[in-house]
Amino acid sequence: MANSNTAVKVALVTGGNGGIGFAIAKQLAEQGIRVIITGRDVEKLKHAVNELKQQELNVEGVLLDVTSEQQCQNLIDDIDVNYGCLDILINNAGIAIDQWQSGLTIAKDVVEQTMTTNVYGPLSLMQAALPIMKRQKYGRIVNISSELASFNTMEMGMTLAYRMSKAALNSMTKILALELADYPNIKxxxxxxxxxxTALGGEDAPLSPEQGADTPVWLATLDADGPNGGFFRERNPYPW
Ligand SMILES: NC(=O)c1ccc[n+]([C@@H]2O[C@H](COP(=O)([O-])OP(=O)(O)OC[C@H]3O[C@@H](n4cnc5c(N)ncnc54)[C@H](OP(=O)(O)O)[C@@H]3O)[C@@H](O)[C@H]2O)c1
Structure with missing residues:
Protein backbone atom coordinates (compact mmCIF):
# COMPACT_ATOMS: atom_id res chain seq x y z
CA MET A 1 0.00 0.00 0.00
CA ALA A 2 1.40 3.40 -0.96
CA ASN A 3 1.18 5.12 2.36
CA SER A 4 3.00 6.63 5.32
CA ASN A 5 6.63 7.42 5.52
CA THR A 6 8.37 6.17 2.40
CA ALA A 7 6.06 6.39 -0.64
CA VAL A 8 4.69 9.60 -2.16
CA LYS A 9 2.16 11.02 0.25
CA VAL A 10 -1.36 11.92 -0.84
CA ALA A 11 -3.11 15.03 0.49
CA LEU A 12 -6.65 16.33 0.08
CA VAL A 13 -7.13 20.10 0.42
CA THR A 14 -10.74 21.27 0.37
CA GLY A 15 -11.29 24.73 -1.05
CA GLY A 16 -7.88 24.46 -2.69
CA ASN A 17 -8.96 26.42 -5.76
CA GLY A 18 -8.16 29.80 -4.23
CA GLY A 19 -7.08 31.75 -1.16
CA ILE A 20 -5.32 29.98 1.71
CA GLY A 21 -6.24 26.52 0.40
CA PHE A 22 -4.44 27.16 -2.87
CA ALA A 23 -1.31 28.31 -1.02
CA ILE A 24 -1.46 25.23 1.24
CA ALA A 25 -1.82 22.95 -1.78
CA LYS A 26 1.13 24.61 -3.53
CA GLN A 27 3.40 24.37 -0.50
CA LEU A 28 2.50 20.70 0.06
CA ALA A 29 3.04 19.86 -3.61
CA GLU A 30 6.41 21.64 -3.53
CA GLN A 31 7.40 19.11 -0.86
CA GLY A 32 6.74 16.27 -3.33
CA ILE A 33 3.26 15.45 -2.02
CA ARG A 34 0.53 14.50 -4.50
CA VAL A 35 -2.27 16.97 -3.82
CA ILE A 36 -5.96 16.74 -4.67
CA ILE A 37 -7.63 20.13 -4.49
CA THR A 38 -11.36 20.68 -4.43
CA GLY A 39 -13.79 23.52 -4.97
CA ARG A 40 -17.33 24.15 -6.17
CA ASP A 41 -16.51 26.59 -8.95
CA VAL A 42 -15.36 24.55 -11.95
CA GLU A 43 -13.61 27.40 -13.79
CA LYS A 44 -11.73 28.50 -10.67
CA LEU A 45 -10.74 24.89 -10.05
CA LYS A 46 -9.45 24.38 -13.61
CA HIS A 47 -7.48 27.61 -13.41
CA ALA A 48 -5.91 26.63 -10.06
CA VAL A 49 -4.95 23.15 -11.29
CA ASN A 50 -3.42 24.57 -14.49
CA GLU A 51 -1.40 27.11 -12.55
CA LEU A 52 0.06 24.42 -10.28
CA LYS A 53 0.65 21.98 -13.15
CA GLN A 54 2.56 24.66 -15.06
CA GLN A 55 4.98 24.59 -12.15
CA GLU A 56 5.23 20.82 -12.65
CA LEU A 57 3.49 20.12 -9.36
CA ASN A 58 1.64 16.84 -8.82
CA VAL A 59 -1.98 18.02 -8.46
CA GLU A 60 -5.47 17.18 -9.59
CA GLY A 61 -8.77 18.97 -9.13
CA VAL A 62 -12.10 17.47 -8.08
CA LEU A 63 -15.42 19.25 -7.74
CA LEU A 64 -16.76 18.91 -4.21
CA ASP A 65 -19.46 20.61 -2.22
CA VAL A 66 -18.54 19.76 1.37
CA THR A 67 -22.17 20.22 2.46
CA SER A 68 -23.00 16.93 0.70
CA GLU A 69 -22.08 14.01 2.95
CA GLN A 70 -22.46 11.67 -0.02
CA GLN A 71 -20.03 13.68 -2.16
CA CYS A 72 -17.52 13.69 0.71
CA GLN A 73 -17.75 9.91 1.13
CA ASN A 74 -17.56 9.30 -2.64
CA LEU A 75 -14.45 11.44 -2.98
CA ILE A 76 -12.63 9.67 -0.14
CA ASP A 77 -13.64 6.29 -1.60
CA ASP A 78 -12.30 7.34 -5.01
CA ILE A 79 -9.01 8.46 -3.47
CA ASP A 80 -8.70 5.10 -1.71
CA VAL A 81 -9.42 3.21 -4.94
CA ASN A 82 -7.05 5.32 -7.05
CA TYR A 83 -4.16 5.77 -4.63
CA GLY A 84 -4.68 3.16 -1.90
CA CYS A 85 -3.99 5.78 0.75
CA LEU A 86 -4.81 9.19 2.14
CA ASP A 87 -2.11 10.71 4.30
CA ILE A 88 -3.21 14.32 4.78
CA LEU A 89 -6.63 15.95 4.98
CA ILE A 90 -6.86 19.73 5.15
CA ASN A 91 -10.36 20.90 6.01
CA ASN A 92 -9.92 24.38 4.60
CA ALA A 93 -13.18 25.07 2.71
CA GLY A 94 -15.20 27.56 4.68
CA ILE A 95 -17.60 30.47 4.53
CA ALA A 96 -18.07 33.60 6.63
CA ILE A 97 -21.44 35.03 5.63
CA ASP A 98 -22.28 36.90 8.83
CA GLN A 99 -19.12 38.98 9.26
CA TRP A 100 -19.70 41.71 11.88
CA GLN A 101 -23.45 41.10 11.93
CA SER A 102 -25.20 41.03 15.28
CA GLY A 103 -26.07 37.67 16.81
CA LEU A 104 -29.19 39.29 18.24
CA THR A 105 -30.89 39.28 14.85
CA ILE A 106 -28.99 36.67 12.85
CA ALA A 107 -31.23 34.51 10.67
CA LYS A 108 -31.17 30.83 11.63
CA ASP A 109 -30.63 29.78 8.03
CA VAL A 110 -27.38 31.78 7.98
CA VAL A 111 -26.25 29.91 11.09
CA GLU A 112 -27.37 26.61 9.58
CA GLN A 113 -25.58 27.21 6.26
CA THR A 114 -22.43 28.19 8.11
CA MET A 115 -22.51 25.14 10.38
CA THR A 116 -23.25 22.82 7.45
CA THR A 117 -20.20 24.09 5.54
CA ASN A 118 -17.70 24.80 8.32
CA VAL A 119 -18.56 21.98 10.74
CA TYR A 120 -20.58 19.14 9.19
CA GLY A 121 -18.47 19.19 5.99
CA PRO A 122 -15.21 18.64 7.91
CA LEU A 123 -16.94 16.04 10.12
CA SER A 124 -18.11 14.08 7.05
CA LEU A 125 -14.63 14.16 5.56
CA MET A 126 -12.92 13.15 8.81
CA GLN A 127 -15.36 10.28 9.38
CA ALA A 128 -14.76 9.08 5.82
CA ALA A 129 -10.97 9.53 5.90
CA LEU A 130 -10.18 8.14 9.34
CA PRO A 131 -10.80 4.45 8.49
CA ILE A 132 -8.09 4.77 5.81
CA MET A 133 -5.75 6.56 8.21
CA LYS A 134 -6.41 3.93 10.90
CA ARG A 135 -5.62 1.18 8.39
CA GLN A 136 -2.37 3.00 7.54
CA LYS A 137 -1.68 3.86 11.19
CA TYR A 138 -0.72 7.24 9.79
CA GLY A 139 -2.55 10.47 9.10
CA ARG A 140 -2.45 14.22 9.50
CA ILE A 141 -5.68 16.21 9.64
CA VAL A 142 -5.61 19.99 9.83
CA ASN A 143 -8.82 21.89 10.49
CA ILE A 144 -8.56 25.49 9.37
CA SER A 145 -10.07 27.43 12.22
CA SER A 146 -9.76 31.08 13.20
CA GLU A 147 -8.64 33.32 16.05
CA LEU A 148 -12.30 34.29 16.17
CA ALA A 149 -13.05 30.80 17.52
CA SER A 150 -11.02 31.46 20.64
CA PHE A 151 -12.95 32.24 23.83
CA ASN A 152 -10.13 34.74 24.48
CA THR A 153 -11.54 36.87 21.65
CA MET A 154 -15.17 36.59 22.75
CA GLU A 155 -15.11 39.84 24.70
CA MET A 156 -16.14 41.40 21.42
CA GLY A 157 -19.52 40.31 20.06
CA MET A 158 -20.79 39.85 16.49
CA THR A 159 -20.11 37.25 13.77
CA LEU A 160 -21.93 34.62 15.83
CA ALA A 161 -22.44 31.99 13.11
CA TYR A 162 -18.84 31.98 11.89
CA ARG A 163 -17.31 32.04 15.36
CA MET A 164 -19.67 29.38 16.69
CA SER A 165 -18.80 27.18 13.70
CA LYS A 166 -15.05 27.53 14.21
CA ALA A 167 -15.39 26.91 17.96
CA ALA A 168 -17.31 23.72 17.07
CA LEU A 169 -14.57 22.77 14.60
CA ASN A 170 -12.04 23.20 17.41
CA SER A 171 -14.15 20.95 19.68
CA MET A 172 -14.23 18.23 17.04
CA THR A 173 -10.46 18.54 16.65
CA LYS A 174 -9.86 17.88 20.32
CA ILE A 175 -12.52 15.19 20.74
CA LEU A 176 -11.51 13.12 17.71
CA ALA A 177 -7.81 13.39 18.56
CA LEU A 178 -8.58 12.02 22.04
CA GLU A 179 -10.69 9.20 20.60
CA LEU A 180 -7.74 8.14 18.44
CA ALA A 181 -5.36 7.69 21.35
CA ASP A 182 -4.64 4.13 20.16
CA TYR A 183 -3.28 5.58 16.90
CA PRO A 184 -0.49 7.92 18.02
CA ASN A 185 0.68 8.60 14.47
CA ILE A 186 -2.68 10.03 13.46
CA LYS A 187 -2.66 13.70 14.41
CA THR A 198 -8.40 36.48 0.30
CA ALA A 199 -11.98 36.68 -0.97
CA LEU A 200 -13.05 35.91 2.62
CA GLY A 201 -10.44 37.96 4.48
CA GLY A 202 -10.73 41.07 2.29
CA GLU A 203 -8.22 43.54 0.88
CA ASP A 204 -7.17 45.12 4.19
CA ALA A 205 -5.77 41.90 5.66
CA PRO A 206 -2.05 42.13 6.46
CA LEU A 207 -1.03 38.56 5.61
CA SER A 208 -0.58 36.90 2.22
CA PRO A 209 -2.14 33.47 1.55
CA GLU A 210 1.41 32.05 1.56
CA GLN A 211 1.94 33.36 5.10
CA GLY A 212 -1.48 32.06 6.16
CA ALA A 213 -0.56 28.61 4.82
CA ASP A 214 2.57 28.27 6.96
CA THR A 215 1.06 26.85 10.17
CA PRO A 216 -1.37 24.50 8.35
CA VAL A 217 1.47 23.10 6.23
CA TRP A 218 3.64 22.65 9.32
CA LEU A 219 0.82 20.72 11.03
CA ALA A 220 0.21 18.65 7.87
CA THR A 221 3.81 17.49 7.82
CA LEU A 222 4.46 16.94 11.54
CA ASP A 223 6.84 14.22 12.61
CA ALA A 224 5.61 11.34 14.75
CA ASP A 225 6.53 13.21 17.92
CA GLY A 226 4.59 16.34 16.89
CA PRO A 227 1.59 17.70 18.81
CA ASN A 228 -1.93 16.27 18.61
CA GLY A 229 -5.35 17.68 19.46
CA GLY A 230 -4.13 21.28 19.67
CA PHE A 231 -4.98 24.73 18.32
CA PHE A 232 -2.08 26.65 16.78
CA ARG A 233 -1.27 30.04 15.37
CA GLU A 234 2.16 30.95 13.97
CA ARG A 235 3.28 27.42 14.91
CA ASN A 236 2.55 28.12 18.60
CA PRO A 237 -0.31 26.91 20.80
CA TYR A 238 -3.21 29.37 20.73
CA PRO A 239 -5.79 29.58 23.56
CA TRP A 240 -9.07 27.74 22.91
N1 LIG B 1 -8.84 34.91 5.19
C1 LIG B 1 -8.77 35.01 6.51
O1 LIG B 1 -8.40 36.06 7.05
C2 LIG B 1 -9.10 33.84 7.38
C3 LIG B 1 -8.89 33.98 8.76
C4 LIG B 1 -9.17 32.91 9.59
C5 LIG B 1 -9.62 31.72 9.04
N2 LIG B 1 -9.82 31.60 7.70
C6 LIG B 1 -10.31 30.31 7.18
O2 LIG B 1 -9.48 29.87 6.15
C7 LIG B 1 -10.22 29.02 5.25
C8 LIG B 1 -9.98 29.48 3.82
O3 LIG B 1 -10.49 30.78 3.69
P1 LIG B 1 -9.97 31.83 2.61
O4 LIG B 1 -9.71 33.07 3.33
O5 LIG B 1 -8.92 31.24 1.76
O6 LIG B 1 -11.33 32.05 1.80
P2 LIG B 1 -11.73 31.99 0.27
O7 LIG B 1 -10.67 32.54 -0.58
O8 LIG B 1 -13.09 32.55 0.23
O9 LIG B 1 -11.79 30.42 -0.02
C9 LIG B 1 -12.79 29.63 0.52
C10 LIG B 1 -12.73 28.30 -0.19
O10 LIG B 1 -13.75 27.45 0.37
C11 LIG B 1 -14.45 26.85 -0.70
N3 LIG B 1 -15.81 26.54 -0.28
C12 LIG B 1 -16.71 27.34 0.34
N4 LIG B 1 -17.85 26.68 0.55
C13 LIG B 1 -17.67 25.43 0.08
C14 LIG B 1 -18.47 24.27 0.01
N5 LIG B 1 -19.73 24.25 0.46
N6 LIG B 1 -17.95 23.16 -0.54
C15 LIG B 1 -16.70 23.16 -1.01
N7 LIG B 1 -15.87 24.22 -0.99
C16 LIG B 1 -16.37 25.34 -0.46
C17 LIG B 1 -14.41 27.85 -1.83
O11 LIG B 1 -14.59 27.15 -3.06
P3 LIG B 1 -15.42 27.83 -4.28
O12 LIG B 1 -14.73 29.10 -4.59
O13 LIG B 1 -15.32 26.85 -5.38
O14 LIG B 1 -16.79 28.01 -3.76
C18 LIG B 1 -13.00 28.40 -1.69
O15 LIG B 1 -12.08 27.57 -2.34
C19 LIG B 1 -11.68 29.13 5.70
O16 LIG B 1 -12.02 27.99 6.46
C20 LIG B 1 -11.69 30.37 6.57
O17 LIG B 1 -12.71 30.35 7.54
C21 LIG B 1 -9.57 32.63 6.86
Whole structure:
Protein backbone atom coordinates (compact mmCIF):
# COMPACT_ATOMS: atom_id res chain seq x y z
CA MET A 1 0.00 0.00 0.00
CA ALA A 2 1.40 3.40 -0.96
CA ASN A 3 1.18 5.12 2.36
CA SER A 4 3.00 6.63 5.32
CA ASN A 5 6.63 7.42 5.52
CA THR A 6 8.37 6.17 2.40
CA ALA A 7 6.06 6.39 -0.64
CA VAL A 8 4.69 9.60 -2.16
CA LYS A 9 2.16 11.02 0.25
CA VAL A 10 -1.36 11.92 -0.84
CA ALA A 11 -3.11 15.03 0.49
CA LEU A 12 -6.65 16.33 0.08
CA VAL A 13 -7.13 20.10 0.42
CA THR A 14 -10.74 21.27 0.37
CA GLY A 15 -11.29 24.73 -1.05
CA GLY A 16 -7.88 24.46 -2.69
CA ASN A 17 -8.96 26.42 -5.76
CA GLY A 18 -8.16 29.80 -4.23
CA GLY A 19 -7.08 31.75 -1.16
CA ILE A 20 -5.32 29.98 1.71
CA GLY A 21 -6.24 26.52 0.40
CA PHE A 22 -4.44 27.16 -2.87
CA ALA A 23 -1.31 28.31 -1.02
CA ILE A 24 -1.46 25.23 1.24
CA ALA A 25 -1.82 22.95 -1.78
CA LYS A 26 1.13 24.61 -3.53
CA GLN A 27 3.40 24.37 -0.50
CA LEU A 28 2.50 20.70 0.06
CA ALA A 29 3.04 19.86 -3.61
CA GLU A 30 6.41 21.64 -3.53
CA GLN A 31 7.40 19.11 -0.86
CA GLY A 32 6.74 16.27 -3.33
CA ILE A 33 3.26 15.45 -2.02
CA ARG A 34 0.53 14.50 -4.50
CA VAL A 35 -2.27 16.97 -3.82
CA ILE A 36 -5.96 16.74 -4.67
CA ILE A 37 -7.63 20.13 -4.49
CA THR A 38 -11.36 20.68 -4.43
CA GLY A 39 -13.79 23.52 -4.97
CA ARG A 40 -17.33 24.15 -6.17
CA ASP A 41 -16.51 26.59 -8.95
CA VAL A 42 -15.36 24.55 -11.95
CA GLU A 43 -13.61 27.40 -13.79
CA LYS A 44 -11.73 28.50 -10.67
CA LEU A 45 -10.74 24.89 -10.05
CA LYS A 46 -9.45 24.38 -13.61
CA HIS A 47 -7.48 27.61 -13.41
CA ALA A 48 -5.91 26.63 -10.06
CA VAL A 49 -4.95 23.15 -11.29
CA ASN A 50 -3.42 24.57 -14.49
CA GLU A 51 -1.40 27.11 -12.55
CA LEU A 52 0.06 24.42 -10.28
CA LYS A 53 0.65 21.98 -13.15
CA GLN A 54 2.56 24.66 -15.06
CA GLN A 55 4.98 24.59 -12.15
CA GLU A 56 5.23 20.82 -12.65
CA LEU A 57 3.49 20.12 -9.36
CA ASN A 58 1.64 16.84 -8.82
CA VAL A 59 -1.98 18.02 -8.46
CA GLU A 60 -5.47 17.18 -9.59
CA GLY A 61 -8.77 18.97 -9.13
CA VAL A 62 -12.10 17.47 -8.08
CA LEU A 63 -15.42 19.25 -7.74
CA LEU A 64 -16.76 18.91 -4.21
CA ASP A 65 -19.46 20.61 -2.22
CA VAL A 66 -18.54 19.76 1.37
CA THR A 67 -22.17 20.22 2.46
CA SER A 68 -23.00 16.93 0.70
CA GLU A 69 -22.08 14.01 2.95
CA GLN A 70 -22.46 11.67 -0.02
CA GLN A 71 -20.03 13.68 -2.16
CA CYS A 72 -17.52 13.69 0.71
CA GLN A 73 -17.75 9.91 1.13
CA ASN A 74 -17.56 9.30 -2.64
CA LEU A 75 -14.45 11.44 -2.98
CA ILE A 76 -12.63 9.67 -0.14
CA ASP A 77 -13.64 6.29 -1.60
CA ASP A 78 -12.30 7.34 -5.01
CA ILE A 79 -9.01 8.46 -3.47
CA ASP A 80 -8.70 5.10 -1.71
CA VAL A 81 -9.42 3.21 -4.94
CA ASN A 82 -7.05 5.32 -7.05
CA TYR A 83 -4.16 5.77 -4.63
CA GLY A 84 -4.68 3.16 -1.90
CA CYS A 85 -3.99 5.78 0.75
CA LEU A 86 -4.81 9.19 2.14
CA ASP A 87 -2.11 10.71 4.30
CA ILE A 88 -3.21 14.32 4.78
CA LEU A 89 -6.63 15.95 4.98
CA ILE A 90 -6.86 19.73 5.15
CA ASN A 91 -10.36 20.90 6.01
CA ASN A 92 -9.92 24.38 4.60
CA ALA A 93 -13.18 25.07 2.71
CA GLY A 94 -15.20 27.56 4.68
CA ILE A 95 -17.60 30.47 4.53
CA ALA A 96 -18.07 33.60 6.63
CA ILE A 97 -21.44 35.03 5.63
CA ASP A 98 -22.28 36.90 8.83
CA GLN A 99 -19.12 38.98 9.26
CA TRP A 100 -19.70 41.71 11.88
CA GLN A 101 -23.45 41.10 11.93
CA SER A 102 -25.20 41.03 15.28
CA GLY A 103 -26.07 37.67 16.81
CA LEU A 104 -29.19 39.29 18.24
CA THR A 105 -30.89 39.28 14.85
CA ILE A 106 -28.99 36.67 12.85
CA ALA A 107 -31.23 34.51 10.67
CA LYS A 108 -31.17 30.83 11.63
CA ASP A 109 -30.63 29.78 8.03
CA VAL A 110 -27.38 31.78 7.98
CA VAL A 111 -26.25 29.91 11.09
CA GLU A 112 -27.37 26.61 9.58
CA GLN A 113 -25.58 27.21 6.26
CA THR A 114 -22.43 28.19 8.11
CA MET A 115 -22.51 25.14 10.38
CA THR A 116 -23.25 22.82 7.45
CA THR A 117 -20.20 24.09 5.54
CA ASN A 118 -17.70 24.80 8.32
CA VAL A 119 -18.56 21.98 10.74
CA TYR A 120 -20.58 19.14 9.19
CA GLY A 121 -18.47 19.19 5.99
CA PRO A 122 -15.21 18.64 7.91
CA LEU A 123 -16.94 16.04 10.12
CA SER A 124 -18.11 14.08 7.05
CA LEU A 125 -14.63 14.16 5.56
CA MET A 126 -12.92 13.15 8.81
CA GLN A 127 -15.36 10.28 9.38
CA ALA A 128 -14.76 9.08 5.82
CA ALA A 129 -10.97 9.53 5.90
CA LEU A 130 -10.18 8.14 9.34
CA PRO A 131 -10.80 4.45 8.49
CA ILE A 132 -8.09 4.77 5.81
CA MET A 133 -5.75 6.56 8.21
CA LYS A 134 -6.41 3.93 10.90
CA ARG A 135 -5.62 1.18 8.39
CA GLN A 136 -2.37 3.00 7.54
CA LYS A 137 -1.68 3.86 11.19
CA TYR A 138 -0.72 7.24 9.79
CA GLY A 139 -2.55 10.47 9.10
CA ARG A 140 -2.45 14.22 9.50
CA ILE A 141 -5.68 16.21 9.64
CA VAL A 142 -5.61 19.99 9.83
CA ASN A 143 -8.82 21.89 10.49
CA ILE A 144 -8.56 25.49 9.37
CA SER A 145 -10.07 27.43 12.22
CA SER A 146 -9.76 31.08 13.20
CA GLU A 147 -8.64 33.32 16.05
CA LEU A 148 -12.30 34.29 16.17
CA ALA A 149 -13.05 30.80 17.52
CA SER A 150 -11.02 31.46 20.64
CA PHE A 151 -12.95 32.24 23.83
CA ASN A 152 -10.13 34.74 24.48
CA THR A 153 -11.54 36.87 21.65
CA MET A 154 -15.17 36.59 22.75
CA GLU A 155 -15.11 39.84 24.70
CA MET A 156 -16.14 41.40 21.42
CA GLY A 157 -19.52 40.31 20.06
CA MET A 158 -20.79 39.85 16.49
CA THR A 159 -20.11 37.25 13.77
CA LEU A 160 -21.93 34.62 15.83
CA ALA A 161 -22.44 31.99 13.11
CA TYR A 162 -18.84 31.98 11.89
CA ARG A 163 -17.31 32.04 15.36
CA MET A 164 -19.67 29.38 16.69
CA SER A 165 -18.80 27.18 13.70
CA LYS A 166 -15.05 27.53 14.21
CA ALA A 167 -15.39 26.91 17.96
CA ALA A 168 -17.31 23.72 17.07
CA LEU A 169 -14.57 22.77 14.60
CA ASN A 170 -12.04 23.20 17.41
CA SER A 171 -14.15 20.95 19.68
CA MET A 172 -14.23 18.23 17.04
CA THR A 173 -10.46 18.54 16.65
CA LYS A 174 -9.86 17.88 20.32
CA ILE A 175 -12.52 15.19 20.74
CA LEU A 176 -11.51 13.12 17.71
CA ALA A 177 -7.81 13.39 18.56
CA LEU A 178 -8.58 12.02 22.04
CA GLU A 179 -10.69 9.20 20.60
CA LEU A 180 -7.74 8.14 18.44
CA ALA A 181 -5.36 7.69 21.35
CA ASP A 182 -4.64 4.13 20.16
CA TYR A 183 -3.28 5.58 16.90
CA PRO A 184 -0.49 7.92 18.02
CA ASN A 185 0.68 8.60 14.47
CA ILE A 186 -2.68 10.03 13.46
CA LYS A 187 -2.66 13.70 14.41
CA UNK A 188 -5.61 16.07 14.28
CA UNK A 189 -4.92 19.73 14.93
CA UNK A 190 -6.60 23.06 14.30
CA UNK A 191 -4.84 26.09 12.82
CA UNK A 192 -5.63 29.79 12.93
CA UNK A 193 -4.06 31.21 9.76
CA UNK A 194 -4.19 34.86 10.86
CA UNK A 195 -5.99 37.62 8.97
CA UNK A 196 -5.26 36.81 5.36
CA UNK A 197 -5.89 38.73 2.12
CA THR A 198 -8.40 36.48 0.30
CA ALA A 199 -11.98 36.68 -0.97
CA LEU A 200 -13.05 35.91 2.62
CA GLY A 201 -10.44 37.96 4.48
CA GLY A 202 -10.73 41.07 2.29
CA GLU A 203 -8.22 43.54 0.88
CA ASP A 204 -7.17 45.12 4.19
CA ALA A 205 -5.77 41.90 5.66
CA PRO A 206 -2.05 42.13 6.46
CA LEU A 207 -1.03 38.56 5.61
CA SER A 208 -0.58 36.90 2.22
CA PRO A 209 -2.14 33.47 1.55
CA GLU A 210 1.41 32.05 1.56
CA GLN A 211 1.94 33.36 5.10
CA GLY A 212 -1.48 32.06 6.16
CA ALA A 213 -0.56 28.61 4.82
CA ASP A 214 2.57 28.27 6.96
CA THR A 215 1.06 26.85 10.17
CA PRO A 216 -1.37 24.50 8.35
CA VAL A 217 1.47 23.10 6.23
CA TRP A 218 3.64 22.65 9.32
CA LEU A 219 0.82 20.72 11.03
CA ALA A 220 0.21 18.65 7.87
CA THR A 221 3.81 17.49 7.82
CA LEU A 222 4.46 16.94 11.54
CA ASP A 223 6.84 14.22 12.61
CA ALA A 224 5.61 11.34 14.75
CA ASP A 225 6.53 13.21 17.92
CA GLY A 226 4.59 16.34 16.89
CA PRO A 227 1.59 17.70 18.81
CA ASN A 228 -1.93 16.27 18.61
CA GLY A 229 -5.35 17.68 19.46
CA GLY A 230 -4.13 21.28 19.67
CA PHE A 231 -4.98 24.73 18.32
CA PHE A 232 -2.08 26.65 16.78
CA ARG A 233 -1.27 30.04 15.37
CA GLU A 234 2.16 30.95 13.97
CA ARG A 235 3.28 27.42 14.91
CA ASN A 236 2.55 28.12 18.60
CA PRO A 237 -0.31 26.91 20.80
CA TYR A 238 -3.21 29.37 20.73
CA PRO A 239 -5.79 29.58 23.56
CA TRP A 240 -9.07 27.74 22.91
N1 LIG B 1 -8.84 34.91 5.19
C1 LIG B 1 -8.77 35.01 6.51
O1 LIG B 1 -8.40 36.06 7.05
C2 LIG B 1 -9.10 33.84 7.38
C3 LIG B 1 -8.89 33.98 8.76
C4 LIG B 1 -9.17 32.91 9.59
C5 LIG B 1 -9.62 31.72 9.04
N2 LIG B 1 -9.82 31.60 7.70
C6 LIG B 1 -10.31 30.31 7.18
O2 LIG B 1 -9.48 29.87 6.15
C7 LIG B 1 -10.22 29.02 5.25
C8 LIG B 1 -9.98 29.48 3.82
O3 LIG B 1 -10.49 30.78 3.69
P1 LIG B 1 -9.97 31.83 2.61
O4 LIG B 1 -9.71 33.07 3.33
O5 LIG B 1 -8.92 31.24 1.76
O6 LIG B 1 -11.33 32.05 1.80
P2 LIG B 1 -11.73 31.99 0.27
O7 LIG B 1 -10.67 32.54 -0.58
O8 LIG B 1 -13.09 32.55 0.23
O9 LIG B 1 -11.79 30.42 -0.02
C9 LIG B 1 -12.79 29.63 0.52
C10 LIG B 1 -12.73 28.30 -0.19
O10 LIG B 1 -13.75 27.45 0.37
C11 LIG B 1 -14.45 26.85 -0.70
N3 LIG B 1 -15.81 26.54 -0.28
C12 LIG B 1 -16.71 27.34 0.34
N4 LIG B 1 -17.85 26.68 0.55
C13 LIG B 1 -17.67 25.43 0.08
C14 LIG B 1 -18.47 24.27 0.01
N5 LIG B 1 -19.73 24.25 0.46
N6 LIG B 1 -17.95 23.16 -0.54
C15 LIG B 1 -16.70 23.16 -1.01
N7 LIG B 1 -15.87 24.22 -0.99
C16 LIG B 1 -16.37 25.34 -0.46
C17 LIG B 1 -14.41 27.85 -1.83
O11 LIG B 1 -14.59 27.15 -3.06
P3 LIG B 1 -15.42 27.83 -4.28
O12 LIG B 1 -14.73 29.10 -4.59
O13 LIG B 1 -15.32 26.85 -5.38
O14 LIG B 1 -16.79 28.01 -3.76
C18 LIG B 1 -13.00 28.40 -1.69
O15 LIG B 1 -12.08 27.57 -2.34
C19 LIG B 1 -11.68 29.13 5.70
O16 LIG B 1 -12.02 27.99 6.46
C20 LIG B 1 -11.69 30.37 6.57
O17 LIG B 1 -12.71 30.35 7.54
C21 LIG B 1 -9.57 32.63 6.86
Missing amino acids: INAAAPGWVK
